[in-house]
Amino acid sequence: MANQETPAFPLSLAILNSDIHSPVLFLHLKVDIEQKKITGNCELIKPKAAGSLRFKTELDGSYKFLNIIPEGTQHLVNLLGFPLYDQFCPTIKITLITDAEWKKGKVFYEYLENGQWLKVQDVYLKIKLDQNSNVNVK
Numbered sequence: 001m002a003n004q005e006t007p008a009f010p011l012s013l014a015i016l017n018s019d020i021h022s023p024v025l026f027l028h029l030k031v032d033i034e035q036k037k038i039t040g041n042c043e044l045i046k047p048k049a050a051g052s053l054r055f056k057t058e059l060d061g062s063y064k065f066l067n068i069i070p071e072g073t074q075h076l077v078n079l080l081g082f083p084l085y086d087q088f089c090p091t092i093k094i095t096l097i098t099d100a101e102w103k104k105g106k107v108f109y110e111y112l113e114n115g116q117w118l119k120v121q122d123v124y125l126k127i128k129l130d131q132n133s134n135v136n137v138k
Contacts, residue, residue, distance in 0.1 A: 007032070007033050007034055008030050008031055008032045008033065009030070009031055009033070010028070010029065010030055010031075011027075011029040011030075011031050011040075011102060011127065011128075012026075012027065012028050012029070012127070012128040013025075013026070013027040013029070013096075013107075013125060013126065013127050013128070014026055014027075014125075014126040014128075015027070015107050015109070015123050015124070015125055015126075016123060016124055016126075017120070017122065017123045017124065018124070020047065021047055022046075022047075022120065022123070023044050023045060023046040023047075023053070023111070023120060024044075024045045024046075025042060025043070025044050025045075025094075025109065025120075025123075026042060026043045026045075027040060027041075027042045027059065027079075027094075028040050028041055028042070029059065031063070031102070036062050036063050036064065037060075037061070037062050038059070038060075038061045038062060038063060038077060038079060039058075039059060039060055039061075040058075040059045041056060041057065041058050041059055042056065042057055042059055042079075042081055042092065042094070043055070043056045044056075044057075044092065044111055053113060055083065055091065056083075056084075057081030057082055057083050057084075057090075057091055057092055058081065058082055058083075058084065059079045059080070059081050059082075059094070060079070060080055060082070061077060061078050061079035061080060061094075062077075062078060063075045063076060063077040063078070064076050066097070071099075072099075072100060073099075073100040074097055074098060074099055074100065074105075075096070075097070075098045075099075075100070075102065075105075076095070076096075076097055077094075077095065077096035077097070077098065078093075078094070078095055079092075079093070079094040079095075079096070080092070080093055080094075081093070081094065081111075090112075091111060091112045092109060092110070092111040092112070093109060093110050093111075093117075094107065094108075094109040095107070095108045095109065096125070098125075098127070102127060103127055104125065104127065105125050105127070106125065107123055107125050108120070108121050109123075
């Protein structure tokens with residue numbers, strides 16, 4: 001019996017704000033188009049001038065299709081990030097809205113710092129697709 005792999009593709013994102021004191025978030029994801037599941041990891045880096053913070057988490061989530069007029073088909077992605085030492089309490093929550101080709105979009109996220117959830121909005125999303133990815137999923 002042949003071992004068939006689930007159709008999936010890698011997706012790397014950099015999420016940053018134009019303000020130099022804002023955090024930068026790097027996501028390295030694997031998108032499973034059959035199960036509509038997303039796994040991976042992220043790294044959040046907050047500059048020293050803004051109260052230095054740096055952490056890594058494992059990400060787990062899913063996505064669904066949105067049909068919005070006039071934008072057309074989009075993906076709504078919800079991710080939760082968990083530190084390696086605690087798989088029950090997330091330290092980051094991420095919502096992405098991307099176009100049908102996963103090439104541009106919007107992002108909103110919040111992260112836990114000193115017991116308080118801090119929200120980040122109005123950030124730029126830079127997406128890097130693997131050259132070998134077949135991302136024509138509708």
